[in-house]
Amino acid sequence: MSEPLNVSRREFLSTTAAAGAGALTGTLAVPRGVQAAAWAGGSDSIRVGIVGCGGRGTGAAVQALRADAATQLVAMGDVFQERVDSSLKAIGDELEDDAARKVQASADRRFVGFDSYKRVIDSEIDVVLLTGYPAFRPAHLRYAVEAKKHVFLEKPVAVDGPGIRSVIESARLAKANNTGCLTGFCWRFAPGMREAFAHIHGGGIGDVVSVHTTYHTGTLTRRPRRPEWSDLEFQFRNWWHFTWLGGDHIVEQAVHSVDRLAWAMNDKVPARVTCLGGRAARSGPEHGDVFDHFAAVYEYDDGRRCFHTCRQIDSCPSDNSDYVYGSRGWTLVNGWGPTYISKDSRGETIWKFTGGQNDAGRMYQNEHDELMASIRAGEPINDTERGAHSTLMAIMARMAAYTGQTVSWEQAMNSTQSLVPEPMTWDTPAPPVEVPVPGRTRFF
Numbered sequence: 001m002s003e004p005l006n007v008s009r010r011e012f013l014s015t016t017a018a019a020g021a022g023a024l025t026g027t028l029a030v031p032r033g034v035q036a037a038a039w040a041g042g043s044d045s046i047r048v049g050i051v052g053c054g055g056r057g058t059g060a061a062v063q064a065l066r067a068d069a070a071t072q073l074v075a076m077g078d079v080f081q082e083r084v085d086s087s088l089k090a091i092g093d094e095l096e097d098d099a100a101r102k103v104q105a106s107a108d109r110r111f112v113g114f115d116s117y118k119r120v121i122d123s124e125i126d127v128v129l130l131t132g133y134p135a136f137r138p139a140h141l142r143y144a145v146e147a148k149k150h151v152f153l154e155k156p157v158a159v160d161g162p163g164i165r166s167v168i169e170s171a172r173l174a175k176a177n178n179t180g181c182l183t184g185f186c187w188r189f190a191p192g193m194r195e196a197f198a199h200i201h202g203g204g205i206g207d208v209v210s211v212h213t214t215y216h217t218g219t220l221t222r223r224p225r226r227p228e229w230s231d232l233e234f235q236f237r238n239w240w241h242f243t244w245l246g247g248d249h250i251v252e253q254a255v256h257s258v259d260r261l262a263w264a265m266n267d268k269v270p271a272r273v274t275c276l277g278g279r280a281a282r283s284g285p286e287h288g289d290v291f292d293h294f295a296a297v298y299e300y301d302d303g304r305r306c307f308h309t310c311r312q313i314d315s316c317p318s319d320n321s322d323y324v325y326g327s328r329g330w331t332l333v334n335g336w337g338p339t340y341i342s343k344d345s346r347g348e349t350i351w352k353f354t355g356g357q358n359d360a361g362r363m364y365q366n367e368h369d370e371l372m373a374s375i376r377a378g379e380p381i382n383d384t385e386r387g388a389h390s391t392l393m394a395i396m397a398r399m400a401a402y403t404g405q406t407v408s409w410e411q412a413m414n415s416t417q418s419l420v421p422e423p424m425t426w427d428t429p430a431p432p433v434e435v436p437v438p439g440r441t442r443f444f
């Protein structure tokens with residue numbers, strides 16, 4: 001549900017059309033010496049399946065289909081029939097004249113239910129887009145990797161410590177199998193953002209001494225209870241308000257900013273985190289058990305401290321920026337403008353990104369262009385262990401906020417707290433909803 005600030009999904013579907021247009025003119029070149037592979041189904045088409053046909057799954061499918069002239073959507077799965085139907089229609093509408101050739105998910109390859117992920121993955125596909133709720137990502141990924149499929153894995157990659165450990169194991173297995181696994185930390189694929197971080201890592205502001213990233217925005221949609229819904233379905237329909245399903249907003253949405261904090265720190269993992277958080281403006285059943293604000297202090301073993309703050313409260317100022325402080329100046333990183341600018345301690349501009357606009361629009365297409373090209377080249381991208389680390393940074397801050405305790409990297413990584421009930425069916429009792437109370441809620 002974490003639509004980016006200021007850019008509607010419709011807008012970025014249309015803006016990415018331009019970015020992907022070049023890819024439609026021909027199959028991506030296969031480098032000299034690499035044989036054109038026969039893909040699943042015995043053709044040279046890359047066959048794609050989606051698991052989780054919501055807003056992001058639909059957008060990712062369009063981007064995957066535009067990433068290579070010979071990709072085809074052949075299988076779709078969701079727990080709700082109407083999401084499969086609406087996604088199929090939206091993808092067809094978006095692809096217009098290309099839809100008949102590219103959208104081949106016939107009725108017998110459109111699956112509904114909790115086992116739909118297995119049925120999609122077993123449908124002679126090459127690449128699966130895993131875009132359901134974060135709670136189920138580790139299990140979906142494990143099945144895909146064991147079946148030797150390439151994966152596009154949306155963020156966050158899990159909601160708890162056991163999920164993170166499972167994702168890291170799957171990422172390593174994918175590496176051993178030489179299958180791709182690209183994690184949806186899309187800002188890492190934004191051209192201007194890449195230039196800004198290259199400038200920072202190239203010493204443009206000296207040594208990085210601290211980072212503060214923000215994700216301050218309004219609250220999220222609520223879907224009032226309907227009489228025909230069970231408790232579990234009510235939680236599914238409002239998934240981003242239930243920690244077991246979405247991880248809470250620091251994990252589900254602000255993890256993008258936590259990931260950029262990690263990027264600025266060269267992906268060094270923090271030693272520990274202390275985090276303040278609570279609910280000031282959320283109440284009522286649709287708001288589930290999530291907090292509405294967090295303020296995290298990450299400590300590194302070299303003594304540096306970095307900060308992340310996020311808020312989902314209406315009628316308060318928004319900010320989704322990164323402030324990276326170096327020994328010779330600081331950089332403002334804001335992909336939405338985009339604004340990438342460095343100043344020295346007197347406020348003089350020492351560097352400025354002067355490239356194109358619409359960085360946010362291009363990043364979604366770039367992820368898929370680069371994944372498909374890497375698959376064609378026989379050197380598939382696998383950045384998922386790093387994606388798991390960024391997700392764990394957000395999870396450990398949530399754990400620290402909920403419990404009121406400082407949480408170390410090892411404690412978070414080894415946590416045995418599994419939030420996701422197994423097995424999951426529509427008869428599984430909905431997990432109890434209790435808003436955590438710092439100082440009282442236990443860590444384990």
Ligand SMILES: NC(=O)c1ccc[n+]([C@@H]2O[C@H](COP(=O)([O-])OP(=O)(O)OC[C@H]3O[C@@H](n4cnc5c(N)ncnc54)[C@H](O)[C@@H]3O)[C@@H](O)[C@H]2O)c1
Nearest residue numbers: 001002052053054055056057078079083132133136154155
């Ligand atoms: N990278 C980004 O900028 C970005 C933007 C938006 C969303 N996201 C991420 O994408 C994911 C989906 O978000 P969304 O906004 O599309 O939500 P959504 O509710 O629109 O779609 C999720 C879909 O997954 C389905 N689903 C859930 N569990 C499933 C399961 N076990 N098996 C099959 N289908 C299942 C749901 O029924 C729903 O149709 C989330 O993790 C979210 O954080 C990322």
